Amino acid sequence: MLELRNICYTVEGKEILKDISLxxxxxxxxxxxxxxxxxxxxxxxxxxxxxxxxxxxxxNGEDITxxxxxxxxxxxxxxxxQQPVRFKGITVRDLIxxxxxxxxxxxxxxxxxxxxxxxxxxxxxINREVNASLSGGELKRIEIxxxxxxxxxxxxxxxxxxxxxxxxFNSLITVFEKLYEKIQGSIMIISHQExxxxxxxxxxxxxxxxxxxxxxxxxxxxxxxxxxxxxKVVEQTLNGExxx
Numbered sequence: 001m002l003e004l005r006n007i008c009y010t011v012e013g014k015e016i017l018k019d020i021s022l023x024x025x026x027x028x029x030x031x032x033x034x035x036x037x038x039x040x041x042x043x044x045x046x047x048x049x050x051x052x053x054x055x056x057x058x059x060n061g062e063d064i065t066x067x068x069x070x071x072x073x074x075x076x077x078x079x080x081x082q083q084p085v086r087f088k089g090i091t092v093r094d095l096i097x098x099x100x101x102x103x104x105x106x107x108x109x110x111x112x113x114x115x116x117x118x119x120x121x122x123x124x125x126i127n128r129e130v131n132a133s134l135s136g137g138e139l140k141r142i143e144i145x146x147x148x149x150x151x152x153x154x155x156x157x158x159x160x161x162x163x164x165x166x167x168x169f170n171s172l173i174t175v176f177e178k179l180y181e182k183i184q185g186s187i188m189i190i191s192h193q194e195x196x197x198x199x200x201x202x203x204x205x206x207x208x209x210x211x212x213x214x215x216x217x218x219x220x221x222x223x224x225x226x227x228x229x230x231x232k233v234v235e236q237t238l239n240g241e242x243x244x
Contacts, residue, residue: 004022006054006056007056017041028202031203047079092142118144118148154185
């Protein structure tokens with residue numbers, strides 16, 4: 001379905017991603033790694049938010065490297081931000097309908113069902129504006145509802161567990177499983193959470209912009225913990241120097 005060929009991304013002379021090549025066809029794919037390893041950048045490159053400095057992105061046999069985020073959405077790629085965007089003047093119902101696509105005319109009942117699936121009382125949210133009156137956790141769940149409505153062949157979530165403190169983690173896993181049953185495509189999740197890694201068919205480990213390992217959770221987790229421990233040592237060392 002998705003192939004990345006030698007993807008590089010450089011900003012002001014700094015290499016953010018270095019020669020990333022991947023094939024993705026699995027049901028659940030987790031991208032993990034220390035903070036600053038390039039996970040979100042890679043996801044945004046796949047979605048079309050960022051254009052790579054070099055390399056190719058192939059989706060269903062077609063080179064989509066130069067396509068916009070809208071064009072990629074029409075091809076079957078959806079993206080959920082780590083920090084959802086607010087839209088003044090647009091209601092939750094409007095947003096779900098936009099996500100579903102122009103060819104789908106969702107009834108109020110159908111839109112409400114998506115909200116219910118992410119743990120929101122539909123009647124309390126369906127006509128609310130997607131603005132600053134909503135908390136980060138509410139926005140996160142509404143955004144996940146839009147991805148459910150879109151039902152794209154490839155759905156990308158950037159740390160979907162962030163901000164859902166009042167909603168059980170098991171419910172989030174159930175949402176992903178239901179989404180897969182609906183799309184029969186691939187779901188890519190950026191996460192540090194071991195419970196997310198547990199459901200992944202493939203775990204991709206990035207560090208310092210490089211692809212370090214691909215495998216199961218049990219294969220990748222020890223290496224991830226090693227990187228995390230090293231980062232902690234560096235942080236403690238820097239803090240110690242600052243306090244001298």
